[in-house]
Amino acid sequence: MAEWNQSGDKAYIRNQMAQKRNSLSALQREQWSKAACMNAEALLESRSIAAFMAYVPFRSELDLTKLIEWGWKSGREIIVPRCIAADRSMTLHYLQSWDQLASGAYGIMEPDPLAAPPLEKGFVPDIVFVPGLAFDRKGGRLGYGGGYYDRFAASQLELAGEAAQTLWIGTAFEAQLVDEVPLEEHDLPMHGLITERDVYLF
Ligand SMILES: Nc1nc2c(c(=O)[nH]1)N(C=O)[C@@H](CNc1ccc(C(=O)N[C@@H](CCC(=O)O)C(=O)O)cc1)CN2
Numbered sequence: 001m002a003e004w005n006q007s008g009d010k011a012y013i014r015n016q017m018a019q020k021r022n023s024l025s026a027l028q029r030e031q032w033s034k035a036a037c038m039n040a041e042a043l044l045e046s047r048s049i050a051a052f053m054a055y056v057p058f059r060s061e062l063d064l065t066k067l068i069e070w071g072w073k074s075g076r077e078i079i080v081p082r083c084i085a086a087d088r089s090m091t092l093h094y095l096q097s098w099d100q101l102a103s104g105a106y107g108i109m110e111p112d113p114l115a116a117p118p119l120e121k122g123f124v125p126d127i128v129f130v131p132g133l134a135f136d137r138k139g140g141r142l143g144y145g146g147g148y149y150d151r152f153a154a155s156q157l158e159l160a161g162e163a164a165q166t167l168w169i170g171t172a173f174e175a176q177l178v179d180e181v182p183l184e185e186h187d188l189p190m191h192g193l194i195t196e197r198d199v200y201l202f
């Protein structure tokens with residue numbers, strides 16, 4: 001029963017938050033995305049992080065394009081995931097230019113494995129910027145329901161154990177913040193959240 005309620009709540013919040021994010025104007029999203037990218041840059045600089053994992057935006061997500069381009073310009077390595085829909089896993093790829101992308105599962109622009117080969121299984125990024133539909137201020141995150149990031153984190157823990165000291169940082173508009181995301185056992189907790197307004201560390 002509790003399980004049913006949880007997935008019911010999740011589906012409801014997913015729907016609400018997708019509608020809310022879609023209702024933000026393109027200009028608003030662009031401006032807020034740029035501000036969030038600057039907040040992410042400040043975090044990377046303050047911690048001297050030379051490689052980071054990001055995502056290529058999909059639907060009305062917070063757009064990390066500026067952060068990725070800043071990363072290239074500042075000599076950092078950018079890692080981007082590719083979905084393997086068959087087992088809902090992800091492979092990681094260094095992205096060196098936008099030319100290396102091709103439309104993948106779900107129509108998301110992802111690294112073309114021929115142009116950007118996958119990194120070895122078990123590669124552990126120092127920091128991962130995680131997309132999502134809703135976040136709370138306690139580390140809760142709600143994605144599209146594929147469980148991709150949850151599985152990715154679980155496989156890292158399995159392969160690298162406690163040595164996997166990845167910082168998981170959600171990225172979203174303030175409008176996507178909710179009081180509490182209903183969390184399940186398998187859900188990956190975030191260590192922080194970056195919005196257009198601030199860098200929150202939990
Ligand atoms: N830009 C970006 N890349 C990403 C993610 C993301 O959230 N954003 N993901 C984050 O995990 C993974 C992709 N996850 C996805 C999971 C489900 C759907 C999807 O279209 N789901 C249907 C729901 C119905 C169903 O269950 O099939 C939908 O939303 O219509 C899309 C992407 C990996 N790459």
Ligand SMILES: Nc1ncnc2c1ncn2[C@@H]1O[C@H](COP(=O)(O)OP(=O)(O)OP(=O)(O)O)[C@@H](O)[C@H]1O
Nearest residue numbers: 141142143144145146147148149150151154186187
């Ligand atoms: N480590 C795991 N191993 C196997 N299945 C998992 C794991 N983590 C999550 N799942 C399954 O994946 C499904 C989706 O999980 P959840 O609703 O938390 O997705 P999400 O985090 O919103 O999605 P996404 O990461 O794709 O944005 C659930 O059915 C869940 O049981």
